[in-house]
Amino acid sequence: xxxxxxxxxxxxxxxxxxxxxxxxxxxxxxxxxxxxxxxxxxxxxxxxxxxxxxxxxxxxxxxxxxxxxxxxxxxxxxxxxxxxxxxx
Numbered sequence: 001x002x003x004x005x006x007x008x009x010x011x012x013x014x015x016x017x018x019x020x021x022x023x024x025x026x027x028x029x030x031x032x033x034x035x036x037x038x039x040x041x042x043x044x045x046x047x048x049x050x051x052x053x054x055x056x057x058x059x060x061x062x063x064x065x066x067x068x069x070x071x072x073x074x075x076x077x078x079x080x081x082x083x084x085x086x087x088x
Contacts, residue, residue: 001036003075010067010078017065017082024065028081031061035076053088 006014018024031044040046046059049068056079058066068080068087080087 002071004032004036005075005077007077007079010080013081013086017086018061024062027065028061031059031067035059035067049088058087 014028018028034044035046040059044059046057048054049056049058053068056068056070058068060066061081064083066081066084066087067078069076069078071077
């Protein structure tokens with residue numbers, strides 16, 4: 001299993017956008033477990049990003065909330081979290 005590293009911008013946005021909403025925090029925890037277990041299909045809908053975010057990927061926490069990340073040989077690096085409009 002790969003490690004997950006949370007970059008400062010991710011941590012800041014996680015504290016302000018996710019933690020205040022208990023239901024959203026619970027959903028994030030559930031999706032993170034699926035992600036760590038290797039799930040990439042529904043409900044995560046993991047997908048590559050294009051255009052100016054080429055090389056990055058995103059997965060869904062809810063219908064509109066996304067985690068943007070990239071992957072190295074040993075680590076998933078979480079860059080940002082928020083609504084579609086906030087992270088793209």
